[in-house]
Amino acid sequence: xxxxxxxxxxxxxxxxxxxxxxxxxxxxxxxxxxxxxxxxxxxxxxxxxxxxxxxxxxxxxxxxxxxxxxxxxxxxxxxxxxxxxxxxxxxxxxxxxxxxxxxxxxxxxxxxxxxxxxxxxxxxxxxxxxxxxxxxxxxxxxxxxxxxxxxxxxxxxxxxxxxxxxxxxxxxxxxxxxxxxxxxxxxxxxxxxxxxxxxxxxxxxxxxxxxxxxxxxxxxxxxxxxxxxxxxxxxxxxxxxxxxxxxxxxxxxxxxxxxxxxxxxxxxxxxxxxxxxxxxxxxxxxxxxxxxxxx
Amino acid sequence: xxxxxxxxxxxxxxxxxxxxxxxxxxxxxxxxxxxxxxxxxxxxxxxxxxxxxxxxxxxxxxxxxxxxxxxxxxxxxxxxxxxxxxxxxxxxxxxxxxxxxxxxxxxxxxxxxxxxxxxxxxxxxxxxxxxxxxxxxxxxxxxxxxxxxxxxxxxxxxxxxxxxxxxxxxxxxxxxxxxxxxxxxxxxxxxxxxxxxxxxxxxxxxxxxxxxxxxxxxxxxxxxxxxxxxxxxxxxxxxxxxxxxxxxxxxxxxxxxxxxxxxxxxxxxxxxxxxxxxxxxxxxxxxxxxxxxxxxxxxxxxxxxxxxxxxxxxxxxxxxxxxxxxxxxxxxxxxxxxxxxxxxxxxxxxxxxxxxxxxxxxxxxxxxxxxxxxxxxxxxxxxxxxxxxxxxxxxxxxxxxxxxxxxxxxxxxxxxxxxxxxxxxxxxxxxxxxxxxxxxxxxxxxxxxxxxxxxxxxxxxxxxxxxxxxxxxxxxxxxxxxxxxxxxxxxxxxxxxxxxxxxxxxxxxxxxxxxxxxxxxxxxxxxxxxxxxxxxxxxxxxxxxxxxxxxxxxxxxxxxxxxxxxxxxxxxxxxxxxxxxxxxxxxxxxxxxxxxxxxxxxxxxxxxxxxxxxxxxxx
Numbered sequence: 023x024x025x026x027x028x029x030x031x032x033x034x035x036x037x038x039x040x041x042x043x044x045x046x047x048x049x050x051x052x053x054x055x056x057x058x059x060x061x062x063x064x065x066x067x068x069x070x071x072x073x074x075x076x077x078x079x080x081x082x083x084x085x086x087x088x089x090x091x092x093x094x095x096x097x098x099x100x101x102x103x104x105x106x107x108x109x110x111x112x113x114x115x116x117x118x119x120x121x122x123x124x125x126x127x128x129x130x131x132x133x134x135x136x137x138x139x140x141x142x143x144x145x146x147x148x149x150x151x152x153x154x155x156x157x158x159x160x161x162x163x164x165x166x167x168x169x170x171x172x173x174x175x176x177x178x179x180x181x182x183x184x185x186x187x188x189x190x191x192x193x194x195x196x197x198x199x200x201x202x203x204x205x206x207x208x209x210x211x212x213x214x215x216x217x218x219x220x221x222x223x224x225x226x227x228x229x230x231x232x233x234x235x236x237x238x239x240x241x242x243x244x245x246x247x248x249x250x251x252x253x254x255x256x257x258x259x260x261x262x263x264x265x266x267x268x269x270x271x272x273x274x275x276x277x278x279x280x281x282x283x284x285x286x287x288x289x290x291x292x293x294x295x296x297x298x299x300x301x302x303x304x305x306x307x308x309x310x311x312x313x314x315x316x317x
Numbered sequence: 318x319x320x321x322x323x324x325x326x327x328x329x330x331x332x333x334x335x336x337x338x339x340x341x342x343x344x345x346x347x348x349x350x351x352x353x354x355x356x357x358x359x360x361x362x363x364x365x366x367x368x369x370x371x372x373x374x375x376x377x378x379x380x381x382x383x384x385x386x387x388x389x390x391x392x393x394x395x396x397x398x399x400x401x402x403x404x405x406x407x408x409x410x411x412x413x414x415x416x417x418x419x420x421x422x423x424x425x426x427x428x429x430x431x432x433x434x435x436x437x438x439x440x441x442x443x444x445x446x447x448x449x450x451x452x453x454x455x456x457x458x459x460x461x462x463x464x465x466x467x468x469x470x471x472x473x474x475x476x477x478x479x480x481x482x483x484x485x486x487x488x489x490x491x492x493x494x495x496x497x498x499x500x501x502x503x504x505x506x507x508x509x510x511x512x513x514x515x516x517x518x519x520x521x522x523x524x525x526x527x528x529x530x531x532x533x534x535x536x537x538x539x540x541x542x543x544x545x546x547x548x549x550x551x552x553x554x555x556x557x558x559x560x561x562x563x564x565x566x567x568x569x570x571x572x573x574x575x576x577x578x579x580x581x582x583x584x585x586x587x588x589x590x591x592x593x594x595x596x597x598x599x600x601x602x603x604x605x606x607x608x609x610x611x612x613x614x615x616x617x618x619x620x621x622x623x624x625x626x627x628x629x630x631x632x633x634x635x636x637x638x639x640x641x642x643x644x645x646x647x648x649x650x651x652x653x654x655x656x657x658x659x660x661x662x663x664x665x666x667x668x669x670x671x672x673x674x675x676x677x678x679x680x681x682x683x684x685x686x687x688x689x690x691x692x693x694x695x696x697x698x699x700x701x702x703x704x705x706x707x708x709x710x711x712x713x714x715x716x717x718x719x720x721x722x723x724x725x726x727x728x729x730x731x732x733x734x735x736x737x738x739x740x741x742x743x744x745x746x747x748x749x750x751x752x753x754x755x756x757x758x759x760x761x762x763x764x765x766x767x768x769x770x771x772x773x774x775x776x777x778x779x780x781x782x783x784x785x786x787x788x789x790x791x792x793x794x795x796x797x798x799x800x801x802x803x804x805x806x807x808x809x810x811x812x813x814x815x816x817x818x819x820x821x822x823x824x825x826x827x828x829x830x831x832x833x834x835x836x837x838x839x840x841x842x843x844x845x846x847x848x849x850x851x852x853x854x855x856x857x858x859x860x861x862x863x864x865x866x867x868x869x870x871x872x873x874x875x876x877x878x879x880x881x882x883x884x885x886x887x888x889x890x891x892x893x894x895x896x897x898x899x900x901x902x903x904x905x906x907x908x909x910x911x912x913x914x915x916x917x918x919x920x921x922x923x924x925x926x927x928x929x930x931x932x933x934x935x936x
């Protein structure tokens with residue numbers, strides 16, 4: 023896990039560094055102190071924004087006024103920065119932390135996973151991709167509307183009386199419902215949809231090759247004969263590559279986000295500077311301090 | 318500055334190329350995978366009922382985003398497949414009890430371009446003040462203000478407009494592409510079908526004319542169409558006609574006729590003139606089913622106009638009439654439209670309202686078909702009804718009281734395989750049904766020479782197809798023969814037993830629209846000789862929410878004859894299956910969260926399923 027996390031983080035820091043240096047180089051000498059330069063891209067952006075709102079280009083006068091107001095904003099902005107007015111401003115905090123989140127998402131999706139990464143991901147998450155339980159079974163059912171309110175006892179008695187007859191002879195003993203007598207290699211999730219969760223769940227523990235029951239479903243009391251039960255199995259990598267690809271990307275997004283946060287947070291120590299009161303106890307504050315310093 | 322900009326562009330390009338290559342590789346993997354999977358797509362000779370969602374919103378819907386929805390289409394589709402999802406706005410984890418078979422994400426087409434700008438820092442308008450204010454909505458109060466300002470005043474006016482920071486059709490295109498990619502990535506033929514879709518949200522002066530547009534395949538236009546470009550349903554159909562020339566195949570599903578201020582089934586076209594044959598033809602061509610129920614109420618009938626229908630008092634969302642200048646009218650309801658359609662067919666030769674039924678939620682939290690009453694912990698509209706306390710006191714703005722909202726309904730489609738084509742074709746042929754949540758299955762056939770009874774379900778269904786037509790179809794006159802109907806219903810294995818099945822008949826006779834409800838079968842020997850049924854005494858335990866398991870049927874399978882059949886009258890027949898009473902979601906809120914709802918709020922519901930109609934045509 024660690025090694026996957028490390029890689030994007032290194033990317034992130036490197037890109038940050040490159041941007042920083044580049045920005046410094048480009049800006050060097052041009053934006054001297056107390057000089058505001060309006061360049062081509064500023065102009066284009068201003069015009070584009072205007073057009074977006076008014077569906078026409080600005081007149082010369084409008085453009086000048088726009089630039090004037092941009093400069094006013096820039097001047098105040100620079101001075102505000104100098105006076106540290108951005109500190110502890112809730113809106114600015116929210117914006118900047120959001121920007122970091124988006125950066126991390128972009129970063130996560132920059133490179134598609136390699137085959138090797140996918141294989142590794144698969145080996146670490148194998149349990150998520152197991153095939154479901156699979157059964158071949160025979161069943162009959164007794165329902166209240168067909169067998170009457172004693173359907174459960176009736177099912178028990180049928181089991182006692184006929185448990186030794188051949189499988190086929192059992193077919194006609196139950197009530198007619200639109201489910202097959204024989205299910206061939208049916209997955210647990212399909213059974214769950216057809217007969218309900220409880221029924222599907224109970225099959226896991228039943229013995230093979232004999233009639234057992236009654237087993238409850240939403241319809242009534244079932245007698246069941248399991249001829250084959252396949253336990254969950256691993257799937258071939260190639261056959262689920264697409265799923266892995268999709269899940270990997272999704273998970274990496276979450277991981278990169280968390281990793282960056284954890285890494286950055288290491289640089290901070292959180293101190294709780296609160297005086298205990300009757301409501302906020304001392305032990306709570308100590309525990310709080312501990313909690314806030316773990317991730 | 319310029320160099321810096323160029324550098325960014327380069328970086329962007331590298332990233333873009335990298336991504337392209339990746340998706341190409343993925344596409345290749347796709348084809349081989351599709352080949353492998355083709356072999357294992359289960360096939361059902363007599364068709365199987367597949368359950369799914371046709372109406373759902375993610376963060377790309379402006380109103381849903383304001384309400385705190387941060388789920389993508391991809392996440393919503395994962396939820397549909399049974400995965401657990403954390404709802405950030407509420408901090409609660411949600412999961413379906415059973416996965417769905419198919420699903421469509423239908424975001425409001427109007428503002429997906431704006432949402433692209435709001436959600437993507439690379440977009441030029443990302444830093445626009447209004448875009449920022451949307452991202453920074455903190456809780457209900459602020460959200461409400463924005464909602465009224467941006468959605469209610471704008472989208473429910475007669476001439477809607479884009480928001481001030483709209484960047485043009487490229488941003489809409491980008492959003493649409495993202496949605497389509499995620500829809501594609503989650504399609505597993507045979508197991509889980511995803512449908513490309515969006516919602517056209519026309520609501521002139523608050524009268525709801527919304528339609529969900531569902532595509533048959535991956536041939537989708539570059540852009541969806543919205544209320545801004547297509548002001549009325551006729552413009553929408555023209556657009557559908559146009560994209561049809563470019564190879565797209567789509568249908569339109571109207572919803573919430575109950576809140577349409579008389580406009581959904583108006584006698585007049587948008588230009589004020591009476592409906593013409595041309596209008597009726599276009600409508601029937603594209604509108605094959607209607608969403609008969611969703612979170613904002615059922616649209617089948619209303620007790621004000623159907624006082625003799627003892628089951629009409631059901632999820633009527635009565636407080637709809639308190640908002641947006643709405644009132645209830647008979648002509649807002651589907652049963653009325655079905656009858657009126659018969660008359661139009663007589664007058665114009667075409668029935669504009671030949672509608673089968675499907676169900677949807679319109680859930681604005683991204684929770685696909687989250688329809689079970691005991692799994693409504695997060696409501697359906699973001700912050701406003703996210704907690705039990707809020708559901709007691711809040712109003713879903715412009716719509717209804719939160720306690721009048723229900724979890725919505727679900728669509729069943731009869732199809733031979735669970736693939737995009739089969740599901741879509743099922744919708745097109747109207748071989749569909751809707752339920753108010755439970756996975757009740759219902760079948761209906763009409764034909765001639767059916768046997769009195771059948772040994773097995775399979776024989777019953779085979780004969781149903783062989784000698785007649787399934788739900789959604791047309792029954793033609795067979796001279797001298799009297800038609801009969803095969804009706805079948807099966808309970809949800811994880812819900813209460815069934816109370817009864819009814820057939821609702823509507824017909825047009827001597828210039829008059831008429832209807833009658835027949836009780837076809839009832840559980841526990843309650844059906845009397847005169848055809849009426851003693852109401853069930855099955856109770857819901859108000860302490861626990863448990864339903865009565867000692868009564869009701871698990872299945873109904875029967876043949877029915879129309880005692881009043883008159884071969885010269887146009888008619889339709891649909892089945893309504895009623896379940897024994899169960900707890901409504903607010904009872905679970907009271908039990909689990911200790912809140913108290915007003916005494917007028919029903920504590921129990923009679924859940925139900927509606928089959929699409931079969932139409933009978935003389936000559």
